[in-house]
Amino acid sequence: MDLFEYQGKQYFARYDIPVSKGDVAVTVDQAVAAADAAGYPVVVKAQVQVGGRGKAGGIKLANNADEVRTHAGNILGMDIKGHVVKRVWVENASDIAEEYYASFTLDRGAKKHLLMLSREGGVEIEEVAEKNPAAILMLHIDPVDGLSAAAAKKAAVDAKIPDAAQQGVADILVKLYRCFVEGDCDLAEINPLILKPTGEVHALDAKVSLDENAEFRHPEWAEFQATVELDARELLAREKGLQYIGLDGTVGIIANGAGLAMSTLDVVNQVGGSAANFLDIGGGANADVMAGALEVINSDKNVKSIFINIFGGITRGDEVAKGIVEALGRVDLRAPIVIRLDGTNATEGRDILKNAGIPESKLTSKSTMLEAAEAAVALAK
């Protein structure tokens, strides 16, 4: 789950990482109130999960309430690369002497935590990595050992952070690492991490991505969940506990298992079609799950055909077939189904579908993934 900047800053604050005084606002009046509380000058920042908001005019400096009113009015509702700005973050503007970069992630290849630290901050780190890779310090941290204060200090020295900022950077690294580990982040990034003329080091931006598997031990994440931007189809899927991702095509997809679902998307694409979604119903699909999945797909107006791709491993073909028959009784589908049923008890499953009296205009059965994909794509055209 990716957090908005303001949520990231609120999350950082829990771990004592210094951030600018500010508040989030959804209206112009709220923005002015936030600015008055933060102290002028302030920066008004569009809250969208996409890069390049500065260039798009989504970050503005304001010296007084009138300027806040103008900028917040312009930014709220602005469309930045397809993302509509619903909130602005208003914070006290900082004087900047230098800009650095710091982040923690999990390096899957090394199976260790990875610190990236650079004295070239304020620009995309990918850009620095390309133009001047030597300017980025990469340090692997064994998750069993963690990051000590001494190791953080050494990292700051090794990354050639100027003397005046070394201790401040090291202190923030230790706190950011704690946020990354105890806060169950996939990514905890500060860019830029700034040195003020007064000598303090401070997080000017926050990019945080949380590991949803750890939600059970973070009741405080509930407020973040509330602002996750899902389309109507994704919201319905979440209510039904399905793994669903909306796409732009015309073939609705239901499969059991993430790998098979991905593979189904690929095969549909290979035969000239395009998928309307990714939907994994998981193992042991019963009638309820199948009906829920069909409802979600049915809510998508773009869907012209539905491809159900089931491989029976733990999931039994006869159970799936019963589920579909029952689901068809509960959901009035706009689009025809093509099903490929294979694996455990597939023959029994196909018999159930055949004997259920469903007209062929509503449901066709194919024996391989490829044939089924071709049929579904033909129906969608």
Added chain:
Amino acid sequence: MAIFVDQNTKVIVQGLTGGQGKYHGLRNKAYGTQIVAGVTPGKGGTDVEGVPVYNSVAEAVKATGATASFVTVPPKAASAAILEAAAAGITFIVCITEGIPAQDEARTYNTLVRDFPKVRLLGPNCPGIISPGKCNIGITAGEIAQLPTAKGPNVGIVSRSGTLTYQALYELKQLGIGVSTCVGIGGDPVPGTSFIDCLREFQADPETHAIIMIGEIGGSAEEEAAEFIKANVTKPMSAYIAGVTAPAGKKMGHAGAIVSGGKGTAQGKMDALRDAGVKVGNNPTEAGQLMATIVAGLS
């Protein structure tokens, strides 16, 4: 021969008294796997359809001489269960649990590497391992696996995805090709066993004559495997990578399956494997057919 597990492997099930543990543990036993004990704290002294249950892994190991464990406990308890098994002398741990936080996985993996270097963890979030006719630990339906033949050729399977593992087994069964061992390494960010670990074993296993590898988007495990194959694997291989059409930045079900920052794309992985001499299919069936051609050339 087979890799990692065979007919002599004695297995305990951690969580045998739970719904999943009981269902799959007994299914594995019915397949012929030596399921010798279950472990559930507080339920020692009872049994599950004749399989004795102990309070701790240490007690179960002492009583049965088991060397492998099947971990089927919920995400919150999985890390502790894995480390308990390692401390009690278990050397092969299969964890099917889905939804373990990545930080827990990273810590558990590195603890194993440091304190129990001889222990192999398979998973978490994996379908398990089957050496057809000999041993099945996990959730794979044993009947879809074709038995290997004494003279071969037999195929080894290694896969990151659960259902695509079954799909691969099924494709080979349809083609009548025997399987030496099929390993599902799981789709999580920190898998205990990598493609490379399995490829090394398959290369050394005299009963394995060819290898199918099934990967998916995200991470760099397939690229690393390609490098390894180039340098170390002489047995012929076919492969399939799921997620060619996956949009960037969206997690496709598995915690590990995500294309981010232009990395981890299916195309990059397929190119790397082709460059290493692996025949790459555009879908699982094609990978199976490519293997059939390879096998026909071997026998």
